[in-house]
Amino acid sequence: MTAVERPVAGPIGAEELPALRRRISAVLVASQILGGLGVATGIALAVVLAQEVAGTESLAGLAPTATVTGTAVLSVPLAALMTARGRRPGLVLAYLIGALGAGIVVVAAAMDSFPLLLLGMAGFGAASSANLQARFAAADLAEPQRRARAISNVVWATTIGAVLGPNIAAPAGRSVSGLGIPEAAGPFLWAAGVFLISALLVAVLLRPDPLLTARALAPVEEQSPAARSIRAGAAAVRASPRARLALVTVAVSHTAMVSVMSMTPVDLGHHGASIDLIGLVISIHIAGMFAFSPVMGRLSDRFGRLAVIGLAVALMACAALLAGTAGASHGQTMAGLFLLGLGWSAGLVSGSALLTDSVPQPARAAAQGLSDLTMNSAAGLGGAAAGLVVAQASYGWLNLVAACLLLPLGALALFTRGRPAAS
Numbered sequence: 001m002t003a004v005e006r007p008v009a010g011p012i013g014a015e016e017l018p019a020l021r022r023r024i025s026a027v028l029v030a031s032q033i034l035g036g037l038g039v040a041t042g043i044a045l046a047v048v049l050a051q052e053v054a055g056t057e058s059l060a061g062l063a064p065t066a067t068v069t070g071t072a073v074l075s076v077p078l079a080a081l082m083t084a085r086g087r088r089p090g091l092v093l094a095y096l097i098g099a100l101g102a103g104i105v106v107v108a109a110a111m112d113s114f115p116l117l118l119l120g121m122a123g124f125g126a127a128s129s130a131n132l133q134a135r136f137a138a139a140d141l142a143e144p145q146r147r148a149r150a151i152s153n154v155v156w157a158t159t160i161g162a163v164l165g166p167n168i169a170a171p172a173g174r175s176v177s178g179l180g181i182p183e184a185a186g187p188f189l190w191a192a193g194v195f196l197i198s199a200l201l202v203a204v205l206l207r208p209d210p211l212l213t214a215r216a217l218a219p220v221e222e223q224s225p226a227a228r229s230i231r232a233g234a235a236a237v238r239a240s241p242r243a244r245l246a247l248v249t250v251a252v253s254h255t256a257m258v259s260v261m262s263m264t265p266v267d268l269g270h271h272g273a274s275i276d277l278i279g280l281v282i283s284i285h286i287a288g289m290f291a292f293s294p295v296m297g298r299l300s301d302r303f304g305r306l307a308v309i310g311l312a313v314a315l316m317a318c319a320a321l322l323a324g325t326a327g328a329s330h331g332q333t334m335a336g337l338f339l340l341g342l343g344w345s346a347g348l349v350s351g352s353a354l355l356t357d358s359v360p361q362p363a364r365a366a367a368q369g370l371s372d373l374t375m376n377s378a379a380g381l382g383g384a385a386a387g388l389v390v391a392q393a394s395y396g397w398l399n400l401v402a403a404c405l406l407l408p409l410g411a412l413a414l415f416t417r418g419r420p421a422a423s
Contacts, residue, residue, distance in 0.1 A: 020213070021141050025150070027205045028134050029157035031198050035095065035131045036158030036290070038194035040165025041172060041187040042102060042124060043067070044282050045275075047265050049105075049184035050121075054114045057266060057391055064262040065383035066118040068254075070101065070125025071132070072376030078129055079369020080230060086209035087137040088202060091130050095199035098127025102192035109185035124188070127195050129372065131158060135348075136368045139356050140210035141217075145301060148353035152297025155349060159290035166279040166286065211365060233366025236359040242305075243367065245416045246355035247374050249309050252409045253347030254375040256316055256402040257340055259382035260323060261285060264337060267395040271328040281334050288341025296349040305357070306417050308350035313410045315343030317403055324399025336399075 043064070050063035074094065082090035101123020108116035135151045142150035165187075172190045173183030181189070237243040264285075265278045273281070300308045316339070323336030352371070359367045382402075389398045 017141065020208075021150075024141065024206065024210050025138060025153060027202065028138055028154045031091070031202050031206075032131060032134055032154055032157035033161045034194050034198040034201065035127055035134075035161065037161025037165050038098070038102070038191035038198070039124075039127050039131060040162040040282075040286055041169055041194070042105070042165075042191045044166035044169040044279055045173070045184045045187055045265075046121065047262055048269075048275075049109060049182065050114070050117060051266070052182060052184060053109060053112055053117050057387070059114070060263075060266060060387050062118060062384060062387065063121050064258060065380050066121035067125040067128065068258060068376045068383055069380040070122030071129045072125075072373050072380055073122070074126050074129045075369050075372035075376060076230060078133060079233075079366055079372075082133070082211060082369070083229075083365045086212040087133070087140070088206045088209050091133060091137070091202045091206070092199045094126045094130035094133070095195045095202065096126075097123050098125070098130065099192045099195035099199070101126060102188040102195065105188040106181060106185050106192075109182045109188075110180060120188075124191070125376075127191075127198075129376075130198070132372050133368070135352055136356070136365070137206075137210050139353070140214040144357070147356055148300035148305070148349055149294065149297040151352050151356075152293040152295075152300075152349045155293040155297075155345070156290055159287060159293075162286040162290055163283045166282040169279055170275055214361065230366045230369070233359070233363045233368075233370055236363040237355075237367050237370060240358040241416050243355055243358035245309070245412055246305075246351045246358060247371055248409055248412055249312070249347050249351035249354070250371055251375040251378040252405050253312055253316065253344050253351065255378040255382040256320075256405050257289075257344040258379040259386040260320070260340055260399060260402050261337065262383050263386045263390045263395060263398060264323070264333065266390065268330065268333065271330070273330055277330060281330070281337055284334050285337035285341045288338040289344050290341075292342060293345045293349055296346045297353075299346075300350045300353055305350045305354035306413055308346050309354075309413045310410070312343045312346035312350065313406050313413070315339050315346060317406055319343055320399040320403035320406075324396040324403075 046063040047060045051057055051060040078090045078094055101120045104120030104123060105117060108120050135154050138150045138154040139147050169187045173186035176186040176189060177183055237247060268278050268281060296308060319336045319340035323333055326332035326336060355367060355371055356364055386398055
């Protein structure tokens with residue numbers, strides 16, 4: 001097919017696709033920078049704020065749990081909206097809900113209401129859902145042999161905002177000290193404004209919609225509405241061993257990362273770390289998550305998705321060993337958190353590319369929504385358990401549990417490697 005119907009106006013010729021890919025990628029990169037800034041600014045002190053409001057460490061882990069739960073709960077509705085209307089409406093709505101959630105967190109902190117804080121954190125998670133879904137938007141029009149690189153470039157864009165975010169958390173907190181708002185809630189006020197700008201950027205510039213354009217380019221027999229349903233997406237995943245491996249990869253990688261990362265600020269605080277040092281450690285961790293994602297994308301395209309999944313398992317196992325045995329050594333904790341982020345990057349990029357490769361085009365948006373639901377539901381449970389494990393045992397035990405999660409993933413990857421790709 002040499003041309004398709006443009007969702008807004010005029011036909012798109014095949015010769016226009018490279019320029020269109022670059023323009024859509026640029027918009028997604030810009031939105032990821034802003035979205036990453038907003039999410040990281042708030043997440044840096046989420047556990048600290050929750051501990052202040054709840055008055056107990058054992059409930060502190062519920063703050064990141066509420067965030068990933070909100071991300072998970074919204075994944076399927078957003079996937080359904082994107083399936084029906086395209087990427088743009090789904091991303092805009094997610095950023096708007098994220099801004100509302102951040103505002104609720106600020107109100108909850110001022111009122112000292114822990115239940116309201118959890119509600120706000122759940123809404124805040126919608127912005128994370130937008131950031132995650134953007135990687136799939138980058139893959140909509142990508143050539144198959146460059147799909148992992150397209151995903152990784154958008155994931156990489158989060159580096160700028162995500163690394164800056166924890167480091168401006170302290171100034172953001174000080175900026176609201178005269179307003180009767182706890183300092184740990186200040187970053188959420190800033191995040192709300194950033195999410196609103198992200199929503200506006202996507203609404204105005206993400207045109208034509210990449211998913212609708214990719215759908216129009218697909219063969220006529222693949223354009224049935226029934227083939228695009230959530231049920232069809234779930235069926236496509238069940239039918240493909242590699243798609244199932246992709247879901248397990250992103251779920252385990254995300255669960256191990258969220259569980260360890262969410263309780264690291266608390267452990268550092270126990271060993272005398274200042275808020276500025278905690279922000280630096282989280283920044284290094286986030287740099288590992290995002291800064292090297294283009295490397296993971298190129299490795300995945302060059303050596304295959306399964307090889308990079310194996311790399312993810314190895315990196316995260318080393319991270320658990322370093323962080324779990326660090327004790328008062330802040331440098332060792334920092335090294336462990338960096339490797340944890342690097343392993344997460346390898347797992348997310350390779351798993352996302354493998355999922356997109358393994359399901360038919362009509363079912364991809366639904367399968368991708370199912371993937372985000374699975375990974376964030378699992379991470380939500382992990383985050384909730386993390387606070388209890390640290391309170392009842394130790395941070396070292398938490399890392400040991402995270403390492404144990406990697407064993408079945410490694411076994412499944414080896415088993416799947418021995419099966420044909422089309423099975």
